[in-house]
Amino acid sequence: MSAAPERRHELLATAAEVFAAQGYDATTVRKIADAAGILAGSLYYHFDSKESMLDEILSGFLNELWGRYDAVLAAGHGPTETIEALVTESFREIDRHRAAVAIYQKESRQLREQPRFGYLDDSQQRFERAWLRTLERGVAAGVFRADLDIRLTYRFVRDTVWVAASWYRPGGQHSPEEIARQYLSMVLEGVALRARHDPVTQ
Amino acid sequence: MSAAPERRHELLATAAEVFAAQGYDATTVRKIADAAGILAGSLYYHFDSKESMLDEILSGFLNELWGRYDAVLAAGHGPTETIEALVTESFREIDRHRAAVAIYQKESRQLREQPRFGYLDDSQQRFERAWLRTLERGVAAGVFRADLDIRLTYRFVRDTVWVAASWYRPGGQHSPEEIARQYLSMVLEGVALRARHDPVTQ
């Protein structure tokens, strides 16, 4: 039932690609098997079920992501640097595991309700706490605006980053770091020209 | 096949609610019928198929949306006002047809590929052209930043607005206009404090 871990990995990558392209429900195990060049039944030598493939893809992605996030959060940066680092790590993760991120984006709301995928909720809540705390620190430190509803701000930043997974294509003209830089610039400083606000400082 | 338009409307609203909550694929016609208090087969007196319900929901939403957008675009506003109006209309539409917007957000990428839903593509392209043109006018007029990749900016604003449909609940603490105002403020002016704009505090 387990077998060589490399084969699992290949099959999982294939499955993730198909899930991301067609949606989890619309993906039949036969499509995955076709893409892998084997028959549908043969997948069950490697995995318990279609759902367990999804599980492995998502938990693998979240484990890796939290490894990076935890490093950032433990580094003791100031709020702006923390946010910059979190956003940059997020875009890097999108670059590395685009399929998994796209699946997460699309399916997590439904999945969350099943006990098996309860960890999606946990992750979501840790994520929210980390962001809210960082934003609050930024407001307290006078580097973020105080006039905004902080939950709205959180959602704004969160969505803004992750939705990118739905259109991002690795190997495109912008590196993840470059995209992160521009996104951060928009998020932090806005799209409007600042010049007119303070011509003197320019 | 057509029948009294009121009943259709009720059933369509019910279907939209279920589609939005569970996803189109995961929604069985039985669930829709249960939610409407009739039997699954009875839906087929009113509609040709599950797909045609989806079609009617999405095209109805887009038609209404474009009615508003066209009015805004024809009004001859400057770029900032145009963007403010478009964003505000978008949040109003989310308020009025949350379910339809959520379905659109979640399913349109897959649907687009079917000929029947080709209008989703058309709409998407009109949308993109309208935004890009407005952003370019703003850059030319010196009210928007010129240092950003304009397509990135477009995606940023577009996603930022529509993803809200996934968490927005009508009748919540913020009116659509209030949410639009805060989103616009974040998008245009950024999340960072403009402290440096105030020469005194520097």
Next chain:
Amino acid sequence: MSAAPERRHELLATAAEVFAAQGYDATTVRKIADAAGILAGSLYYHFDSKESMLDEILSGFLNELWGRYDAVLAAGHGPTETIEALVTESFREIDRHRAAVAIYQKESRQLREQPRFGYLDDSQQRFERAWLRTLERGVAAGVFRADLDIRLTYRFVRDTVWVAASWYRPGGQHSPEEIARQYLSMVLEGVALRARHDPVTQ
């Protein structure tokens, strides 16, 4: 439930047309209703069921047919004249009730097995007896060949006549009597030229 007999008749004629064109199973009551310009449910004011329409069509046809056949059989003709009269009446019936005959041809084998349509079997057996007796009389009288299996001959003649309902179109270039004449000529005298049978002309 009964109502004006003329309306029944119209509807029955419409139903027969559709049954003949599409087959009984493939005909939905909705198609019949469409052809009659009313809604499907409305047919049930006139008839108990789809099956009872079929029943009325077939029994009406057989009653009329047997009225003619009985007259022929009671007339005391010789075997050749009897066969000529039966075949001619058959083609006349095809001319008058083409749809009913076509339905009978196509559906009676299956229908026969249901108790409700047991009369199809009875009719079939009376038919067979009448034909076999006439053929036997002809053999005995020395006007029909004695070297043929009489049941094969019966089937040959029977099929030969009734299958015509599947291609016959009333108002075509041949009258039913003309078609009967030619069929009889083929059946009785054969397709081969008799010339060679006459040693003198050889």
Next chain:
Amino acid sequence: MSAAPERRHELLATAAEVFAAQGYDATTVRKIADAAGILAGSLYYHFDSKESMLDEILSGFLNELWGRYDAVLAAGHGPTETIEALVTESFREIDRHRAAVAIYQKESRQLREQPRFGYLDDSQQRFERAWLRTLERGVAAGVFRADLDIRLTYRFVRDTVWVAASWYRPGGQHSPEEIARQYLSMVLEGVALRARHDPVTQ
């Protein structure tokens, strides 16, 4: 989708039997599966659809039939011998594939209208041309009567042969060759005793 050809063959034979006995429309895939001793869904491992089973049955039958017909037509026989050979091959085919022939007889008129079954039309037309040409040759050669409408004659012979599939049971008291012989005798020489036509030759 294709699988071991033997299993397909068995299942196809089973399906043909049921189609012939109950009619295509009245045959449910569950009935076929029951007859084959498997579950309905399992049929879809071997075939795409109920319709594709029908298709395979009919096209298989026509392919085989035309193999024989073409051999006959290419042999350069005279008209009488050609007709004798065609009729004999037809009865042999009825003997070999009774179910397929019965299905063809009953369903082809409706099926013909669907593009997928257009080959039924093609076959029908080739068949008609071959027969008409042979009959014309016979008339020209003075072996067939010239006083008959040749299309009527064609239909007469055609129907006469194929309808036999509806009552023929393989393994009965007459071999296909014997049935062919008697049919040919009736068709060519008629049912009436020739004696009276030419008393001198007796």
Next chain:
DNA sequence: CATGAATGAGAGTTCATTCAT
């Protein structure tokens, strides 16, 4: 007489999953 809306049974089909080989 006819409509409009619904019922409920059953149709063809799909699909995750199992298992002997």
Next chain:
DNA sequence: AATGAATGAACTCTCATTCAT
């Protein structure tokens, strides 16, 4: 490791029929 064949539950959809209006 993989195949080939099957299972069984669920799905979308159809249709004869009912009935209040």
